[in-house]
Amino acid sequence: MKFRKSRQHRRGRIEIIPMIDVMFFLLVTFMLASLSMQNLHSMAVNLPQGRAALMQPKDPVTLTVTRDGRILLDKTPVTLETLASTLKPMLKGTDSNVIVAADKGATHGVIVEAMLQARLAGAQRFLIAVKHVD
Numbered sequence: 211m212k213f214r215k216s217r218q219h220r221r222g223r224i225e226i227i228p229m230i231d232v233m234f235f236l237l238v239t240f241m242l243a244s245l246s247m248q249n250l251h252s253m254a255v256n257l258p259q260g261r262a263a264l265m266q267p268k269d270p271v272t273l274t275v276t277r278d279g280r281i282l283l284d285k286t287p288v289t290l291e292t293l294a295s296t297l298k299p300m301l302k303g304t305d306s307n308v309i310v311a312a313d314k315g316a317t318h319g320v321i322v323e324a325m326l327q328a329r330l331a332g333a334q335r336f337l338i339a340v341k342h343v344d
Contacts, residue, residue: 270307270308270309270337271283271284271297271300271301271306271307271308271309271333272284272308272309272311272339273297273308273309273310273311273324273325273328274311274312275310275311275312275313275316275320275321275324276313276316277313277314277315277316279316279317279320281293281320281324283296283297283300284300290320290323290324290327293324293327293328293331294327294328294330294331295331297327297328297331297332297333298331298332301331301332301333306332306333306334306335307333307334307335307336307337308325308328308333308335308336308337309336309337309338309339310324310325310336310337310338310339311339312338312339
């Protein structure tokens with residue numbers, strides 16, 4: 211008479227396919243998290259090209275002027291009449307930097323009027339955004 215073993219001893223295996231799935235999931239999660247950390251306060255416009263050193267202003271406010279003359283403050287649509295009153299609470303302290311991101315095809319007069327209204331709101335320095343050329 212032959213007795214069966216009460217418990218068969220199986221050797222453990224590492225399954226590689228679920229581990230690859232988990233690694234891809236973590237990769238996508240970290241990529242999306244890093245994209246959400248980007249400081250994107252402006253609308254996409256066709257910037258003029260130029261050579262300039264990269265600057266990192268403290269707490270910048272972005273003034274965007276589109277090709278068709280629309281004006282935005284950190285993606286918030288404003289008019290020339292409401293620009294100063296909207297911008298004033300956004301400016302912090304005496305070192306107030308405003309990044310001007312104007313489309314290459316935008317009218318010069320609209321850009322200047324927007325910058326004058328920002329000056330009335332208390333902006334001290336204007337930084338002109340350009341597309342970096344290598």
